[in-house]
């Protein structure tokens with residue numbers, strides 16, 4: 001359980017850079033092979049991505065703030081609104097190409113396109129749930145999942161969906177203990193070979 005020294009709140013524009021830092025830190029194993037020698041640009045690219053998601057992607061982020069210091073300990077994105085997917089992928093491509101050059105950007109865009117998801121208006125989609133390593137096992141992920149489900153209900157959604165890589169045991173345990181059920185599996189030799197992720201599971205919970 002989260003103690004009183006932490007606050008769960010909706011993210012604001014000023015949080016975008018810090019959220020990007022948390023995401024890159026939490027998914028280093030995935031981002032290192034994607035960005036390669038451009039790794040020093042990864043937080044900047046992710047910040048652009050989070051900003052685009054907030055402005056045109058229908059995504060709202062929730063964060064856990066440490067009251068004493070104001071730092072963010074955890075965050076999650078929840079897609080509850082309509083998304084302009086062409087503008088979103090165009091914006092991501094621009095940021096990737098500007099930072100990494102055409103060839104590396106093509107490579108990164110291909111790997112980042114997994115897992116594939118077809119949005120549904122009746123579903124809230126949870127993504128990039130991450131807790132900073134120093135704050136794990138304190139119940140923060142549970143608290144953010146609760147807040148995500150509340151946001152889904154407030155916005156009239158009937159289900160919450162998400163993807164998790166088949167080898168992410170901590171996350172799988174978390175979702176299973178929260179009533180999420182496996183709906184489908186995407187297998188990819190490409191992400192299997194380069195990211196060590198052979199399968200992506202799509203999980204769903206009825207609200």
Ligand SMILES: CC(C)(COP(=O)(O)OP(=O)(O)OC[C@H]1O[C@@H](n2cnc3c(N)ncnc32)[C@H](O)[C@@H]1OP(=O)(O)O)[C@@H](O)C(=O)NCCC(=O)NCCS
Pocket residue numbers: 026027128129130131132135136137138139140141142143163164165168169170171173174175177
């Ligand atoms: C997965 C992650 C979000 C869990 O965050 P957390 O705040 O430590 O999780 P919580 O403390 O809320 O734990 C909730 C439940 O998750 C499961 N869990 C969390 N960490 C675990 C671990 N290392 N091993 C096994 N199960 C674990 C347990 O079921 C736990 O319940 P319990 O405490 O009753 O056993 C965190 O490890 C993380 O940020 N990982 C990197 C990013 C990531 O993989 N995100 C998920 C993307 S789908």
